[in-house]
Amino acid sequence: MARPNRIDQTPFALDILDLSHDGRGVARRENGKTVFVAGALPGERVLAKQTARSRSFDEAVVVEVERASPDRVQPRCPHFGVCGGCALQHLEESKQILAKQRVLLENFERIGHVAPEAVLPPLTDAQWGYRRKGRFSVRRVEKKGKTLVGFREQDPRFVADLSICHTAIPEIGERVEALSRLVDAMDARREIPQIEFIAGDQTVALVFRHLAPLSAADRERLEAFAREHGFAVFLQPGGVDSVHALWPADPPLSFRLPQWDVELGFRPLDFIQVNRGLNEKMIARALELLDAQPGERVLDLFCGLGNFTLPLARGAAHVVGVEGDAGLVARARENARRNGLGNVEFHAADLAQPLAGQPWARQGFDRLLLDPPRSGADGVLRQLPLDGLKRIVYVSCHPGSLARDAGYLVRERGWALRAAGVMDMFPHTAHVESIAVFETRGPGGRGPAARGQGPGKDLEPDIG
Known part of the structure; x- marks a missing residue:
């Protein structure tokens, strides 16, 4: 052979x-x-x-x-080129965001066959120590005589042998080796495939996934580690619903959005935006572009914990948030109560499925905000009655699906892509976060933003 x-x-x-x-x-x-x-x-x-x-x-x-x-430029991290967590540390920081902007515009042209009338100035924030949520893989490697804790290598078959991570928040990034030593000393070191981390304003939480019950000695090791480093430790013996606190018994997990006097509580495996500073700038830009007025009703699709919904409720008459994860919906409702917001409601619905029979889908709205997963919002946009909406703001974590959906809105539904831009949620990676604003076409195909009214008046092309 x-x-x-x-x-x-x-x-x-x-x-x-x-x-x-x-x-x-x-x-x-x-x-x-x-x-x-x-x-x-x-x-x-x-x-x-x-x-x-x-x-x-x-x-x-x-x-x-x-x-x-x-x-x-010289990469800051000694593991760059092996670890798969970053792809662009060798490119000067101000050029990284321009490269991402080029990816977005090329996707609009190649996939959506559309172009924004204006390009928004890129949003950036801290370039290092920003990642407040992530997942480390764990693997005992006998040839090295140690347990590796880190992101996957560029070859995803392997776990990167990390000593530090400069993109993670310092509480985590500077303790990668300590985590490795901790797991290596445990009886269950071969039964722990991953450690997730997530940080609120008061607490940094670690979630240890374990495939076999932990011994009393291992629980003591984890608690001692938590006390020494100021972490909250959760255990995950099974699915998402199996997550429970080891120490302390009821750690506070929440973060504030000071500009809107909003606090959002979350559970340790919930989705939150990775970059705290950029998240606040992103919310501010989304609300500015949407321009919801005090008497208007707003629909927020793929709303999660209420990251956009609750700030929107500070200014609009009524806001409806829809999310497919029932657990996130429950937390969003609790967040509304926590912040004393009575003009907001949340519904659980799979937005990739038919919406017939969903009462919220038949309500009238003035403006729409959506923040879908990587697959985009094609399914829900094709079902929604968009007539009557004045403006759509689309927050995207994948430029290809945004471009596809923009092409649909422009060519098949008669909307105009007034402006779009990138946001550096994940510096030093190739991940492209972006935002776009659509308006109905006015007489002659020109809407308020194009005529110099509303938030569009300050949008100047900046394509680098």
Whole structure:
């Protein structure tokens, strides 16, 4: 039986032409085949080593930079290039967000066949120590004689051997090695596949997933670690509903949005926006673009804990939040009570399914805000009666699905894409968070924002 052809490991020279959506350099071999090169930047000439191949493209990694881009910087993290948590630390910070802006605009053009009338200035905040929620993989590696705790490597089969993480909040990022030593000392060190972390204003919580019951000694080790470092520790022996506190008994988990005098409580596996400072700027921009008036009704789809819903309720007459996760809906309702907001209601509904029979879907609204998952909002937008809405603000964690949905709204439903822009929720990664505002077309196809009224009057093109 013939053995499969092995990949030739001989380094070869490439001129890098572009940056891909996942942060790799794009080049072409002499035969015209596309190569995606990890660690390379546009304008560079590099020596690369091939790591994988497919029929339509090859993959490679930089061995040596022969001609560096002026935008190249020294990565802060010693694990960059191995750990898969970051892809862009070698690119100057102000250029990272412009690269993401280019990805968004290219997606609009290529997928949606639309273009925003204006490009919003990018939103940025802290570049380091921002990640307040995340998941570390855990693996005991006998050859290394230790337990690894960290993100997956660029090759996701392996767990990165981390000593520090500069993107995580310092309480977590500076204690990766301490977590590794903790798990390695446990009886259940081979039965813990992951540790999740999440931070509120008062408490940083760790959730230990374990595949077998923990011994009394392991529980004591975890509690001692929590006391020493000021963590709250939760255990997860099964599914999401199995999560329970080990120590302390009832740790407070919440964060405030001071601009709107709102506090949101959450559970340790709930979704919250990763970057606290950027989240507050994102809410402010979304509310400014939506421009809800005191007498108006607003619909907030994929509302989660009420991250946008409750700030909206401070200014609108009535806000309806809809979310598919019943647990998040329960917490959102509790958050409304916590903040004394009686002009908001929450409903649980799978927004990817038919909405017939959902009473909230038949109510009239003046404005719509939506913040869908990566798959986008195509299903719900095709079902909603959009007539009567004055403005739609779409917050997106995936530029491809936003572009697709923008094309639908513009070409099939008669809306205008007034403005869009990027927000750096995940600095040093290739993740693109974005926001777009749509208006109904007025006479001659021009709406209020395009005529210099409302929040659109300050939107100036800035495409870098």
